[in-house]
Amino acid sequence: AQTIHQWPVAEIKAVGSPLSLGCTIKGKSSPNLYWYWQATGGTLQQLFYSITVGQVESVVQLNLSASRPKDDQFILSTEKLLLSHSGFYLCAWSLGGLFAEQFFGPGTRLTVL
């Protein structure tokens, strides 16, 4: 069975500090991968997606970047955090194609102070 893991579970960081969030999917080969951000009490905002290793497309950047160094790994990062980066970060995967629903990871709660 496929599993999706995100790390860390939660993070408290200072404004201006760097950030790296990770996501791994096990049990699926070559999934489509997605990063979403959700402000507290807010709606889902897609940030990036990737359909293959090494290729990432930006939807909304929010001064963040993403990379896919391995087939099963998706990384979200920034060199300088802003207060507005606080929120809930969700990684998701799908098989792609027309019928493909997305499956979300447990998320990372980020607080920027």
Next chain:
Amino acid sequence: GDSVTQTEGLVTLTEGLPVMLNCTYQSTYSPFLFWYVQHLNEAPKLLLKSFTDNKRPEHQGFHATLHKSSSSFHLQKSSAQLSDSALYYCALSDQNNYAQGLTFGLGTRVSVFP
């Protein structure tokens, strides 16, 4: 481009009453529609998805019917439970965006009171 509209931001109701959440969409092609549910501090989970054979999808007492004539996929339940309090997202997939993935609506927050 594709879009999903959920007209209610917040729905509050008493336990045992019926609930309907509106979802309409715009799509160039024939899309597939999904409902996701997100409980507090949890990730969104798939609740329902539309079928190609006109079956009405049902899960946990919720059901939805895809009406292509009105471009709608409203979510309904005959009797709301306290545990239904959550954020509900409608989403679509079509040939425009199957690489980028689903197009989500803004979500409807449901609060069920005893």
